[in-house]
Amino acid sequence: MSVDVIIVNSPNKNIDYPGLSLPVLSAALREKGYRVLQIDYNVILRDQILSQHGLNNLLECIVPFLCSEYCESEFHLLRLGQLNDYIKRLNISYRFSYLENVKFKVQNQEFEWVFSKEKRFRAYLELFKINRALHYIIDACILSHTELPSGFIADSIEGIFSDLISKIATDSPCLLGFSILDIQRGFSLALINKIRPSYDGKIVVGGPDATRFPEEYMKLCKGIDIVFVGESEESLPCLVNELKSANPKINAIPGIYYRKKSGAVRNNKSRPIDFNYNQSPDFHGLPLKKYLTPALPLQISRGCYWEKCNFCIHYDTYGTYHKRNIELVINDIKNLVSEYKTKYFHFTDDCISLALADKLTESIIHNKLDIRWLSYFRFEKGLNKNRLDRIYSAGGRVLELGLESASEKVLELMNKKVSISATKRIIEDASKRGFLLKLFMFHGYPGENINELKETIEFTQKRILEKKIRAFFPLRNRFELLRGSDIYESCRAGKNKYVKKMWESSGLFGIRGQYVSDINDTETIKLINEFVINIKKYMETEKIYNTDDENVMLDLIVMEHKNPKKGWHCI
Ligand code: SF4
Numbered sequence: 001m002s003v004d005v006i007i008v009n010s011p012n013k014n015i016d017y018p019g020l021s022l023p024v025l026s027a028a029l030r031e032k033g034y035r036v037l038q039i040d041y042n043v044i045l046r047d048q049i050l051s052q053h054g055l056n057n058l059l060e061c062i063v064p065f066l067c068s069e070y071c072e073s074e075f076h077l078l079r080l081g082q083l084n085d086y087i088k089r090l091n092i093s094y095r096f097s098y099l100e101n102v103k104f105k106v107q108n109q110e111f112e113w114v115f116s117k118e119k120r121f122r123a124y125l126e127l128f129k130i131n132r133a134l135h136y137i138i139d140a141c142i143l144s145h146t147e148l149p150s151g152f153i154a155d156s157i158e159g160i161f162s163d164l165i166s167k168i169a170t171d172s173p174c175l176l177g178f179s180i181l182d183i184q185r186g187f188s189l190a191l192i193n194k195i196r197p198s199y200d201g202k203i204v205v206g207g208p209d210a211t212r213f214p215e216e217y218m219k220l221c222k223g224i225d226i227v228f229v230g231e232s233e234e235s236l237p238c239l240v241n242e243l244k245s246a247n248p249k250i251n252a253i254p255g256i257y258y259r260k261k262s263g264a265v266r267n268n269k270s271r272p273i274d275f276n277y278n279q280s281p282d283f284h285g286l287p288l289k290k291y292l293t294p295a296l297p298l299q300i301s302r303g304c305y306w307e308k309c310n311f312c313i314h315y316d317t318y319g320t321y322h323k324r325n326i327e328l329v330i331n332d333i334k335n336l337v338s339e340y341k342t343k344y345f346h347f348t349d350d351c352i353s354l355a356l357a358d359k360l361t362e363s364i365i366h367n368k369l370d371i372r373w374l375s376y377f378r379f380e381k382g383l384n385k386n387r388l389d390r391i392y393s394a395g396g397r398v399l400e401l402g403l404e405s406a407s408e409k410v411l412e413l414m415n416k417k418v419s420i421s422a423t424k425r426i427i428e429d430a431s432k433r434g435f436l437l438k439l440f441m442f443h444g445y446p447g448e449n450i451n452e453l454k455e456t457i458e459f460t461q462k463r464i465l466e467k468k469i470r471a472f473f474p475l476r477n478r479f480e481l482l483r484g485s486d487i488y489e490s491c492r493a494g495k496n497k498y499v500k501k502m503w504e505s506s507g508l509f510g511i512r513g514q515y516v517s518d519i520n521d522t523e524t525i526k527l528i529n530e531f532v533i534n535i536k537k538y539m540e541t542e543k544i545y546n547t548d549d550e551n552v553m554l555d556l557i558v559m560e561h562k563n564p565k566k567g568w569h570c571i
Pocket residue numbers: 304305306307308309312313314315350351378402
């Protein structure tokens with residue numbers, strides 16, 4: 001049976017759980033009666049590589065090939081050498097067949113088996129670690145100018161191109177869409193360039209990266225017909241409706257950049273959408289058994305209710321802050337629990353407000369939903385014991401909070417409006433209640449001096465060692481001056497007294513500005529390195545495994561399944 005629309009998620013991305021954009025768009029299109037095929041080539045490709053054949057081919061063929069063909073700089077040579085050593089060690093410690101077997105067990109949710117032996121759990125952790133290394137390797141394969149040596153991985157990548165070409169030929173969709181994050185840009189553009197000569201329909205892109213760089217996408221890739229900016233679950237069905245009509249007119253569709261017949265690029269302004277539509281995200285068609293945890297994402301609000309931290313550009317993908325009606329959210333949770341048999345959720349909101357948390361937790365408790373979830377909060381004074389109790393009773397287990405610095409002065413410079421005394425109290429209460437707390441921090445904010453950095457390190461280290469917050473390493477990240485943020489603009493206007501010199505972001509997709517401030521770099525690096533070494537040693541001794549973007553949902557699974565006396569821990 002033919003389909004109206006094919007939407008694609010390209011490599012590269014994490015695979016602990018599926019993304020939300022394709023299921024949201026599929027639901028909106030299916031609700032209007034359109035037939036949709038959603039394909040996650042990222043998880044398909046990575047699942048193939050995370051196998052005995054895939055890893056053997058990586059070690060024996062792909063990494064050596066990249067070492068000879070992709071070494072444009074010492075940085076690449078060093079990186080590939082490290083990867084080569086790492087993959088070799090993996091095979092010696094585990095054997096690739098063992099890793100593949102653990103992957104099968106995880107995909108079948110046999111967690112009791114996985115967590116019952118330390119070696120199995122460590123192998124599970126390695127799957128995430130290899131997955132992280134694959135971001136670089138897959139991009140290198142795509143960007144390498146020489147053809148990949150024939151074999152398993154070359155066939156798998158070629159398989160994506162040929163699979164999509166054959167689906168287009170068989171299904172004749174009127175539209176082929178790509179949802180793109182910055183890390184997916186290279187592969188998505190390669191895929192579009194490959195597909196374009198065989199496809200006459202419209203090729204559209206959307207998602208956070210396309211929203212940030214619509215003109216750049218149009219300029220760089222002539223194969224793209226339309227870029228969607230911001231939310232597109234209302235405008236995409238409108239476009240499909242037009243494309244299926246006798247005389248399609250797209251110049252009234254909001255939130256798009258498109259090419260006129262003359263080749264000139266035009267854009268239509270975005271309109272806020274009504275987030276209170278009835279349909280829940282629809283994951284049908286995605287290979288849910290291939291992800292490394294059984295969790296699903298869901299959004300309760302979009303954008304950030306605070307919107308004032310002056311380094312942040314995170315929230316502006318959605319234009320304005322808007323919330324979903326809580327009855328609809330509860331309905332979404334019920335639908336996803338019953339359709340996909342999961343109890344693990346990532347509420348991917350930028351930040352849940354206390355008022356929204358109250359409504360959400362009361363409704364989850366009232367509806368007796370037995371779920372476990374992770375989400376993001378601010379250190380608001382109102383996050384008191386009662387609220388924390390309610391969040392816990394409603395299944396909240398992992399709370400991620402952006403503190404950034406433990407210095408009141410630096411927080412004031414950032415416009416965080418967070419008090420350190422309230423923060424300390426919340427950490428005490430939440431850790432006693434049994435939450436796993438992850439604090440996001442960075443160093444080097446313009447105006448932060450060495451004493452303030454020491455203050456932040458002491459604050460963090462103390463609470464890690466007391467097991468009140470989870471040990472991990474965001475503090476080693478240096479502050480990034482991002483184009484579009486308030487601080488970027490004030491530096492550009494020469495109004496930030498702590499920034500002595502600034503270079504604007506460069507390149508077509510450049511987003512990071514460079515700057516020189518008063519901070520003593522040598523001393524900063526020394527302090528940060530000491531902190532990282534101390535925490536790494538502590539994690540080794542206490543057998544605390546690392547967490548990062550690849551395994552966001554793992555802690556939640558571990559908290560629920562793992563015998564705390566056996567093997568590695570999350571705190
Ligand atoms: S850092 Fe977080 S709380 Fe601050 S504006 Fe950005 S999303 Fe909102």
